[in-house]
């Protein structure tokens with residue numbers, strides 16, 4: 141907004157020619173002068189009760205000062221000039237007797253005093269007037285700014301409330317009135333919104349608020365604490381309605397959950413199928429080949445291919461067993477998380493060569509199947525990453541059972557930048573998703589060159 145100079149703030153020396161009062165004053169001076177001339181004429185050279193005639197001019201001080209107070213310096217100067225002109229006319233033209241030099245001096249000094257008084261008082265009045273105009277203009281600007289701010293506050297589509305340090309609502313815009321009810325001002329925020337200002341200050345996730353009409357919306361609060369005009373600390377809370385995003389996220393989460401579930405079902409199904417049919421058949425085949433190989437009736441030239449066949453069948457069933465374990469280790473369902481993790485550690489060691497030390501703390505009990513499965517999958521992902529990305533040599537896998545279940549996988553590999561990590565693949569995203577579904581928290585810590593740690597913690601009732 142460009143700052144405009146208030147009208148009249150600049151000193152303008154203009155004679156108030158449009159003012160009737162001004163012309164009335166000039167007419168009054170003319171009338172006084174006429175009267176003065178008539179009185180002097182009627183006295184015929186005598187003075188009135190000893191008053192010297194020139195002193196009449198000092199009476200003109202009254203209209204000049206009046207002009208100064210009413211119209212400022214310009215008006216006073218114009219009035220003084222007019223009076224001087226009339227006096228000059230009187231003494232030089234109308235007055236019949238010759239004018240003495242003493243008389244002239246008195247008149248001259250009188251007129252100068254008249255002009256100087258008019259100028260001084262008029263200027264003072266002008267300066268005061270200008271100052272008053274400036275103050276009025278500034279106040280007006282403040283009022284305009286305040287009105288604009290209030291308009292913004294009032295018509296902001298998001299509910300906005302201002303609370304004091306005691307959590308009492310001091311102000312609420314119309315959206316906040318619609319959301320929290322008409323009587324929101326003066327009430328503690330916790331009563332009308334179900335959350336204290338402190339809750340909202342600490343919050344960085346959406347929260348549900350039940351509106352006055354009973355509907356529940358999700359709001360993302362943003363808070364701003366400031367000191368108001370009276371020196372009080374107040375908090376402004378803007379509640380952005382994020383219900384739509386929230387719903388979308390819920391749908392997305394439900395979808396991801398179903399996908400994970402379906403994937404687990406499929407894996408379970410496949411692993412059972414592979415276990416029940418091909419693995420059994422391969423085991424049977426291996427035993428048969430073993431019996432055949434050790435049968436003395438076997439011709440010696442057939443012994444080698446039979447042994448080879450037996451080795452092949454054994455290798456195939458080992459591969460199949462690994463595959464089944466990777467899909468869904470039966471030991472997880474049969475014996476639980478810790479034996480399954482031990483088996484996983486052995487498999488990783490056998491395949492990738494790195495040592496995986498498993499340590500348990502607390503009494504090992506079984507946790508609900510879906511928790512065991514999710515934690516197992518997270519540990520599996522951490523071990524895969526330790527092999528695939530970290531190129532680690534040692535991994536420490538720790539299982540703690542107490543009030544909750546905490547599994548930590550720490551590798552001594554190359555580590556990664558958390559700021560950019562995780563966007564490379566779906567592994568950590570999937571781990572987070574699984575953790576969220578069982579109410580667990582997942583922490584990933586890593587720095588380039590300093591290894592990586594993944595910890596999943598689930599509270600157990």
Ligand SMILES: Nc1ncnc2c1ncn2[C@@H]1O[C@H](COP(=O)(O)OP(=O)(O)O)[C@@H](O)[C@H]1O
Nearest residue numbers: 525529530555556561562564565566567568592
């Ligand atoms: N233990 C680790 N050591 C070093 N880098 C890792 C580790 N775990 C994850 N990363 C980094 O994080 C990225 C994402 O990992 P992840 O989500 O598991 O994806 P991916 O499916 O590629 O394994 C990887 O590409 C890798 O750069």
Ligand SMILES: [Mg+2]
Nearest residue numbers: 525565567568
């Ligand atoms: Mg991975």
